[in-house]
Amino acid sequence: MSRKIRIGIAGYGNLGRGVEYAIAECSDMDLIGVFTRRNPSDVKVVNEDIPVYAFDELKDFQNKIDVLILCGGSKNDLPIQGPALSSMFNTVDSYDTHAKIPSYFEAVDASAKPNGKTAIISVGWDPGLFSINRLFGETVLPNGETYTFWGKGLSQGHSDAVRRIDGVKGAVQYTIPVPDAVDRVRSGSQPELTTREKHTRDCYVVLEEGADSKAVEHAIVTMPDYFVDYDTKVSFISEEELKNTHSAMPHGGFVIRSGKTGEGNAQVIEYSLTLESNPEFTSSVLVAYARAAYKMNEKGDVGAKTVFDVAPGLLSPKTAAELRKELL
Amino acid sequence: MSRKIRIGIAGYGNLGRGVEYAIAECSDMDLIGVFTRRNPSDVKVVNEDIPVYAFDELKDFQNKIDVLILCGGSKNDLPIQGPALSSMFNTVDSYDTHAKIPSYFEAVDASAKPNGKTAIISVGWDPGLFSINRLFGETVLPNGETYTFWGKGLSQGHSDAVRRIDGVKGAVQYTIPVPDAVDRVRSGSQPELTTREKHTRDCYVVLEEGADSKAVEHAIVTMPDYFVDYDTKVSFISEEELKNTHSAMPHGGFVIRSGKTGEGNAQVIEYSLTLESNPEFTSSVLVAYARAAYKMNEKGDVGAKTVFDVAPGLLSPKTAAELRKELL
Numbered sequence: 146m147s148r149k150i151r152i153g154i155a156g157y158g159n160l161g162r163g164v165e166y167a168i169a170e171c172s173d174m175d176l177i178g179v180f181t182r183r184n185p186s187d188v189k190v191v192n193e194d195i196p197v198y199a200f201d202e203l204k205d206f207q208n209k210i211d212v213l214i215l216c217g218g219s220k221n222d223l224p225i226q227g228p229a230l231s232s233m234f235n236t237v238d239s240y241d242t243h244a245k246i247p248s249y250f251e252a253v254d255a256s257a258k259p260n261g262k263t264a265i266i267s268v269g270w271d272p273g274l275f276s277i278n279r280l281f282g283e284t285v286l287p288n289g290e291t292y293t294f295w296g297k298g299l300s301q302g303h304s305d306a307v308r309r310i311d312g313v314k315g316a317v318q319y320t321i322p323v324p325d326a327v328d329r330v331r332s333g334s335q336p337e338l339t340t341r342e343k344h345t346r347d348c349y350v351v352l353e354e355g356a357d358s359k360a361v362e363h364a365i366v367t368m369p370d371y372f373v374d375y376d377t378k379v380s381f382i383s384e385e386e387l388k389n390t391h392s393a394m395p396h397g398g399f400v401i402r403s404g405k406t407g408e409g410n411a412q413v414i415e416y417s418l419t420l421e422s423n424p425e426f427t428s429s430v431l432v433a434y435a436r437a438a439y440k441m442n443e444k445g446d447v448g449a450k451t452v453f454d455v456a457p458g459l460l461s462p463k464t465a466a467e468l469r470k471e472l473l
Numbered sequence: 474m475s476r477k478i479r480i481g482i483a484g485y486g487n488l489g490r491g492v493e494y495a496i497a498e499c500s501d502m503d504l505i506g507v508f509t510r511r512n513p514s515d516v517k518v519v520n521e522d523i524p525v526y527a528f529d530e531l532k533d534f535q536n537k538i539d540v541l542i543l544c545g546g547s548k549n550d551l552p553i554q555g556p557a558l559s560s561m562f563n564t565v566d567s568y569d570t571h572a573k574i575p576s577y578f579e580a581v582d583a584s585a586k587p588n589g590k591t592a593i594i595s596v597g598w599d600p601g602l603f604s605i606n607r608l609f610g611e612t613v614l615p616n617g618e619t620y621t622f623w624g625k626g627l628s629q630g631h632s633d634a635v636r637r638i639d640g641v642k643g644a645v646q647y648t649i650p651v652p653d654a655v656d657r658v659r660s661g662s663q664p665e666l667t668t669r670e671k672h673t674r675d676c677y678v679v680l681e682e683g684a685d686s687k688a689v690e691h692a693i694v695t696m697p698d699y700f701v702d703y704d705t706k707v708s709f710i711s712e713e714e715l716k717n718t719h720s721a722m723p724h725g726g727f728v729i730r731s732g733k734t735g736e737g738n739a740q741v742i743e744y745s746l747t748l749e750s751n752p753e754f755t756s757s758v759l760v761a762y763a764r765a766a767y768k769m770n771e772k773g774d775v776g777a778k779t780v781f782d783v784a785p786g787l788l789s790p791k792t793a794a795e796l797r798k799e800l801l
Contacts, residue, residue, distance in 0.1 A: 162735075163734065163735065166734060166735045166736075167734065170615045170616050171615060243801065246797055246798070246801050247794065247797055247798050250797055267801055272801045274609065274613075274742075276800055276801045277785050279800045280785050280786070280788065280789060280796065280800050281602065281761075281785065281788070283789070283800075284761040284764075284788040284789045284790075285602075285754075285757050285758050285761050285788075286757060287498045287499060288498050331747075333747070333749075406491065406494060406495065406750060406753040406754065406756070406757055407490075407491065407494045407750055407753045408494075410748075410749035410750035410753055411747075411749045412746075412747075412748050412749060412750070412753070412754050412757070413746070413747040413748075414602075414744075414745075414746055415743075415744070415745045415746075415747075416742075416743070416744050417742075417743045417744075417745075418740075418741070418742055418743075419659075419661070419739075419740075419741040419743075420738075420740050420741075421661075421738035421739045421740060422734060422735055422738035422740070425734040425735045425738055425740070426613075426734065426740050428734070429613050429614060429734055429740070430613050433609075433612040433613050436612075451786075451793075451796075451797055451801055452785070452801075453784065453785050453786035453793065453796050453797070453800075453801070454784050454786055454793070455784055455785075456781065456782050456783055456784045457605050457608050457609065457780070457781050457783075457785075458608070458779075458781035458782055460608065460609070460612040460613075461608060461611070461612045462612075465779075465781065465782070466575065468608065468779075468781050469574055469575055469578055469779055469781070470574070470575050472604055472607045472608050472611075472781075473571065473574050473595055473600045473604045473779055473780075473781070
């Protein structure tokens with residue numbers, strides 16, 4: 146039995162806490178510490194035995210941590226931290242700004258590769274497990290169409306967009322797949338679907354005192370990119386209701402590949418997630434890929450990687466022979 | 474643009490024909506020929522321009538074929554052909570006798586590795602894509618249970634078992650998941666399910682003239698391993714009905730991982746296939762993995778492999794940069 150994989154957590158919000166929980170389920174891993182930009186004594190981790198350090202102390206842990214899991218946000222944290230930390234550590238992150246992934250990959254690769262580190266970027270479920278299923282779909286059934294549906298789930302980005310509107314005190318936004326559209330795709334008929342036909346959006350909004358509900362609703366439903374192309378429902382609720390009824394973070398969705406083979410036989414592949422906690426699930430995926438990052442680095446496979454570069458067997462604590470015997 | 478991948482098909486039944494169709498959808502592949510143990514002039518391929526050769530001629534094609542797709546059966550063909558042909562060619566096969574996979578792997582590895590060939594065994598959907606999803610399920614959600622359901626679909630092995638009974642002229646058997654069991658698993662409740670609770674079996678049987686239907690039905694429903702642990706329905710039909718209504722080969726099924734994270738949040742991953750043609754789908758998976766076998770061999774990654782050893786990106790004709798931009 147080889148020694149345990151030593152993990153560090155960089156950033157401790159919902160994602161970092163989820164990683165702490167997920168590592169506790171893995172008998173082949175040790176959590177060395179949590180690193181925070183806040184005052185370490187202000188950070189309450191789940192297991193009080195886990196030490197909390199200041200971010201600046203990370204440089205002293207290069208020989209004490211095998212893989213550092215980056216739990217910061219894609220907007221402000223990872224564009225800096227990914228390239229900076231992958232020069233010192235093997236890393237895994239959940240960078241999810243789809244349009245900027247190619248440039249983020251290049252920046253991390255330029256940092257990790259010359260330093261002999263392995264950095265797996267954009268890990269989670271989308272990007273991540275959904276991406277893998279889009280890839281399997283189009284390679285196995287090249288004559289076909291891929292459909293991705295999200296929800297029912299709370300969208301952080303869209304909730305934030307509503308919160309930025311003048312007069313909004315608090316808000317959450319749920320993305321909901323249109324059942325009829327999902328059924329048509331599942332049937333194998335390969336429909337052409339507009340943005341509006343695929344998803345609806347439900348907003349629950351708490352107004353500032355004296356705010357104009359009509360103006361807020363108008364600002365939401367006409368917002369470019371976020372809402373104008375969708376059928377959006379806006380409900381005004383109390384702060385208490387927001388807290389009591391809308392503080393969970395469910396999410397999920399489907400990737401469906403509908404294709405034809407031979408003389409026209411319909412073949413449908415569906416991958417779906419139903420998640421009571423979106424951040425905890427993403428964290429669980431990060432931890433599995435941390436194991437892969439460690440194994441790839443041991444084999445000398447360095448530089449930036451994505452889920453497309455990781456053989457599934459590397460995710461498991463089991464040996465290749467055990468996997469063939471038990472799971473194939 | 475590099476040259477096309479040159480493919481050979483060894484064995485031309487339903488699977489071989491499906492491979493021929495699947496290669497026609499791949500612009501990066503050329504089908505060099507079909508190899509048969511029958512008289513080549515008796516084999517009618519879909520595209521008449523594809524040459525058909527005798528199996529014995531394979532030895533002359535070692536420099537003309539990049540990957541040979543083995544389309545024989547697991548019972549009698551592959552145990553001989555897999556080790557024999559993987560000494561001369563990169564190969565992909567659909568060996569599916571789960572219990573014997575470890576020894577088959579060793580035999581193929583001993584043949585492929587010293588000869589510098591790459592041989593991916595047990596490719597298809599189960600073993601294959603379902604195996605990958607069982608692996609992802611238990612690595613991402615270690616605290617949970619995995620459930621595999623098959624069907625509704627025609628089971629070749631069970632149909633054959635019925636056909637071997639005295640007095641049976643023809644038969645098909647459908648495996649059907651029990652809807653209530655599937656619903657309970659999807660709910661995240663992690664039920665314990667017996668064999669009988671998970672699947673039912675429907676048999677459609679044509680009797681020989683004068684055969685005793687009661688005796689045949691008794692022989693079916695009490696058959697060890699195949700039927701005794703299931704609720705089995707037997708219907709007697711005419712030879713004409715068997716031919717007209719039961720000659721398609723639909724199949725499919727589900728792999729569901731139901732797990733908990735954090736303080737008990739339920740997380741459910743479901744992978745499902747709905748296939749109008751089981752052999753054509755398996756063929757399509759084989760062709761995608763033939764591309765991976767070619768790329769792995771080019772990189773010097775030789776010996777026997779399974780789907781657990783293949784990074785998803787290797788399945789695609791696209792470059793890693795294209796995949797990051799388009800699919801991640």
